[in-house]
Amino acid sequence: MGKSFCSQFVVAIAIRLILINSSYQKGIAERVEISTLLNSWKRVTEGVALYQEGIDPYTGDIFHETPIALMFLNFLITNIPQAIGCVFVFCDILTAYILYLAATVYMKETFDKQKKEMANYAKGIYNLLLNENDFNTAPIYVMSVYLFNPFTILNCVAFTSTTFANLFLSIVYLSMVKGYRICSCLALGLAVLQSFYPIVLIVPVCMYISQNSYNKVTSVILTLSVFVYTMMALLYLSYCIIGDWKFIHSIYVAILTVPDLRPNIGLFWYFFTEMFEHFRVLFIFSFQLNATLLYLAPLSLRFHSDPLLLATNMQQSFIIACSIVVTTVLGPTVWHLWIYSRSANANFYFGVTLAFATSQIFLITDLLFSYIKRDFYLKYGVMDGDERVKLKLLLE
Amino acid sequence: MRYLPISVIVLVFNFCVTLCEIPKDEYHEELFIKPLPHTYIYSYFQFTTLWDTPFHGRTFDHCHLFPHPLGELIARYDVKELHVSLTKGLWRHETWGYPVQEAPPGAEVWAWFKQGTSNIDNKWKELTGALSGLLCASLNFIDSYNSMSPQLSLRPFGIDNVKTPTNSSHLRYSTLPREIVCTENLTPWKKMLPCDSRRGLSALLNSDHIYNTVYHSLGLHFRPICMNKDCSVTGLELKQTVSLVYDLIITGRAETHWSIQRLFGSGIGSVCPLAVTSLIYIDVTSNQTGNIFQLNPKPLDTVISTRGGHSSTIAVYDMNQMGDGKLYNIEATYSKNRVYGINAPPVLFTSRYITGYGQEFGGIMTKIHNRHWQPIKILFLENIPWFVPVYLHTLKIVSNGREIKPLLKKYIPGKERVRPYYLELMIELPARSLTSVSLQFEYAFLKWQEYPPDANHGFYMGAAVITAMLPVARNYTSLPQDGSLILSSINATRESYYIRVTTEVLIISLPTPDFSMPYNVICLACTVVALAFGPLHNITTKR
Numbered sequence: 001m002g003k004s005f006c007s008q009f010v011v012a013i014a015i016r017l018i019l020i021n022s023s024y025q026k027g028i029a030e031r032v033e034i035s036t037l038l039n040s041w042k043r044v045t046e047g048v049a050l051y052q053e054g055i056d057p058y059t060g061d062i063f064h065e066t067p068i069a070l071m072f073l074n075f076l077i078t079n080i081p082q083a084i085g086c087v088f089v090f091c092d093i094l095t096a097y098i099l100y101l102a103a104t105v106y107m108k109e110t111f112d113k114q115k116k117e118m119a120n121y122a123k124g125i126y127n128l129l130l131n132e133n134d135f136n137t138a139p140i141y142v143m144s145v146y147l148f149n150p151f152t153i154l155n156c157v158a159f160t161s162t163t164f165a166n167l168f169l170s171i172v173y174l175s176m177v178k179g180y181r182i183c184s185c186l187a188l189g190l191a192v193l194q195s196f197y198p199i200v201l202i203v204p205v206c207m208y209i210s211q212n213s214y215n216k217v218t219s220v221i222l223t224l225s226v227f228v229y230t231m232m233a234l235l236y237l238s239y240c241i242i243g244d245w246k247f248i249h250s251i252y253v254a255i256l257t258v259p260d261l262r263p264n265i266g267l268f269w270y271f272f273t274e275m276f277e278h279f280r281v282l283f284i285f286s287f288q289l290n291a292t293l294l295y296l297a298p299l300s301l302r303f304h305s306d307p308l309l310l311a312t313n314m315q316q317s318f319i320i321a322c323s324i325v326v327t328t329v330l331g332p333t334v335w336h337l338w339i340y341s342r343s344a345n346a347n348f349y350f351g352v353t354l355a356f357a358t359s360q361i362f363l364i365t366d367l368l369f370s371y372i373k374r375d376f377y378l379k380y381g382v383m384d385g386d387e388r389v390k391l392k393l394l395l396e
Numbered sequence: 397m398r399y400l401p402i403s404v405i406v407l408v409f410n411f412c413v414t415l416c417e418i419p420k421d422e423y424h425e426e427l428f429i430k431p432l433p434h435t436y437i438y439s440y441f442q443f444t445t446l447w448d449t450p451f452h453g454r455t456f457d458h459c460h461l462f463p464h465p466l467g468e469l470i471a472r473y474d475v476k477e478l479h480v481s482l483t484k485g486l487w488r489h490e491t492w493g494y495p496v497q498e499a500p501p502g503a504e505v506w507a508w509f510k511q512g513t514s515n516i517d518n519k520w521k522e523l524t525g526a527l528s529g530l531l532c533a534s535l536n537f538i539d540s541y542n543s544m545s546p547q548l549s550l551r552p553f554g555i556d557n558v559k560t561p562t563n564s565s566h567l568r569y570s571t572l573p574r575e576i577v578c579t580e581n582l583t584p585w586k587k588m589l590p591c592d593s594r595r596g597l598s599a600l601l602n603s604d605h606i607y608n609t610v611y612h613s614l615g616l617h618f619r620p621i622c623m624n625k626d627c628s629v630t631g632l633e634l635k636q637t638v639s640l641v642y643d644l645i646i647t648g649r650a651e652t653h654w655s656i657q658r659l660f661g662s663g664i665g666s667v668c669p670l671a672v673t674s675l676i677y678i679d680v681t682s683n684q685t686g687n688i689f690q691l692n693p694k695p696l697d698t699v700i701s702t703r704g705g706h707s708s709t710i711a712v713y714d715m716n717q718m719g720d721g722k723l724y725n726i727e728a729t730y731s732k733n734r735v736y737g738i739n740a741p742p743v744l745f746t747s748r749y750i751t752g753y754g755q756e757f758g759g760i761m762t763k764i765h766n767r768h769w770q771p772i773k774i775l776f777l778e779n780i781p782w783f784v785p786v787y788l789h790t791l792k793i794v795s796n797g798r799e800i801k802p803l804l805k806k807y808i809p810g811k812e813r814v815r816p817y818y819l820e821l822m823i824e825l826p827a828r829s830l831t832s833v834s835l836q837f838e839y840a841f842l843k844w845q846e847y848p849p850d851a852n853h854g855f856y857m858g859a860a861v862i863t864a865m866l867p868v869a870r871n872y873t874s875l876p877q878d879g880s881l882i883l884s885s886i887n888a889t890r891e892s893y894y895i896r897v898t899t900e901v902l903i904i905s906l907p908t909p910d911f912s913m914p915y916n917v918i919c920l921a922c923t924v925v926a927l928a929f930g931p932l933h934n935i936t937t938k939r
Contacts (some may be wrong), residue, residue: 046789048808060810061785202466271918271921273843274844274910274917275918276845276914290929298932321533338907340754340755361928365935369935
């Protein structure tokens, strides 16, 4: 196992380094699918250049990184400009390894839980249970999915700050499953500081950490207050670095009000391009609520016992895989037709992003559904024939 | 008590003098004509009002020759100096030399507000709104998102406080490169002249002829000036200018002769009785270098003006001594067909264009030629609208293949829908060099309602401005800073010669959304959101 483990790392590092040093690096870094307003390396370079000129980078609207990131990247760019690629690759590999550790811990927990609850399970579900082999291979799968996911590779090669966001999130997961409160709050704070949306993860963090404590309410309050203090400390640190609160506007207002309508693989850009002016505020509110809070309550209520999910029983994986592959290929093609050949228009690209979003939604719903289905089977057993018709669980 | 009647008389007399004081103002009309290389003729009208009066809030309560509507604006918005130009066409420095008044294509306004003025941004907005009414131009579209306060390029032309010079926070500068200039601007502009367009040189400004030109520019320049040598008495100066460049091939028959009547559609009639001077200058320097022409009637006076090492010969006509009240014409007849020789370009000229292809990434390239044998320091002012987000780290100044560093750099990054990108550089151009200044930008994506009706026509980007003090006065026609009349530019040798060179206006074709799709896009995007909401709701509520 150690062999395959190492070889995976070697191959992943090799792919990244080769791409970083190839002539494709610039092209990849400029793709709209990868570099967005919030993470692009070109904008980081501009922000650092402005900072070095003595101009506050937050007065303009090109730079949207945090002041902490600004200091760090300024250090990278001025002191070790040759090693920037290595830093990004290192972060990415570290993320994969942390994910592996997190998955290992989580699998162990699940395995223990399974042993404990074995008595309650129905008969004939042995192939649904986890075995020793799963216990070993699942973390490896998690890691290789991260290491060889084309989107992660491209993000790393394009030097986007998503790489750092992933690192913070993986630390959040690891410290969450290990029950390290302060560590997870700190990592989550950094992730939230950078892109705001991870704030929804505070709910699973609170829930997971409170799982093993005697007084759940105190634990939740403690976690929340640690998180709030971390956030305050981080914001104040940012303020000290730049000496101004303008960065709040530049980062969070820019995320929440969608002022930049550059296309990306999301849906917001064209939706808000074509929006009628008097409905803009309404839709900004409803979409942002939709993206953050709307699903938080029901999902955390439903899956409170198991904040980290694991998939086994997916139905439509083939369709989803195909549509993700097709849209990934079609996206750049249609972009070229629109922006360079001028023979297509914005609708083509929007169509592709719609399909991409739909397939991702299917992926998530399918995952959740398969989880529920597994739960159901564990309780009532796998049925066949007439019984199955009676107790059919449908995605409707 | 004995002296009371006398003192009363003195008082009354004084009162009468104050009330019935004859305003100390003068009005001058001048026309300067210069044949340019090829088939172009440059004519420049300048109508100058000089007013010997202290400049304060109540100055414009009573105006004599000074246009009262303009005076009211100046008083109301605490303006100290005002420059407006409305231009159609591009002045081609490389072949035509320098004009008397430089102006970029479209509208350009800049104003200095008095020291101690509060709320300048509001006053600027209101001033441009009022000017838009006064000149029937779209100056009301000037707002914070297309205004800036250049710190170096623009200095007050008029008098300034020596101890505490007015700083750039009192300055607002804006251009509207898309502005179309036509008769509706000329008519209100002419109404501000004391003789309107009925008498004097302004009668030559017939809209059906001056809009046949390849370049025309209306100007309005107001500043406080010194009325004597040691500047103990100050006054006000208002210059109303019209610059026209005719292409003889376009104006009619393809012949080389030209005349006042052919250019302006009518001969010269009576003088404006309010004008102190009514002079016509014709630059006949080119008579010495090949294309010999005869002026008819013969000029009363010919002066040789030596300025900055270059001399020019100018024929002067005094309208008061001509015509005897009848219409008359001044014509230039060439003895043989014009020869189109090699043209010697001026010391400094520019060209500007957009680089790159596609609608994702592009660049702005400005090339600056220095043909002088010595290095020249210039100020370079970029005025980039917010929808062209530029990256300062891509700024590159290359001169004769070698990268050079600017001596000074001022930059304020732009902000979407709020503020343009302001970049000002001081560069020393090496001797006999071609320097290129380039910047990279990204094409912005706007909201569908922000595109103009003809979205695929493109978006205009204002001209860059290059300011320099030239050591020589070749091809130089501007007035010296201490002079008010064209007459003062004759034999006006100074240490250096101030020029502003404005570049081309650029058009950027931004990527457009499909304007017919708002409902469809809203419906489709909402459907996908519903697609996410439905199953999640289903899953989370199922038992």
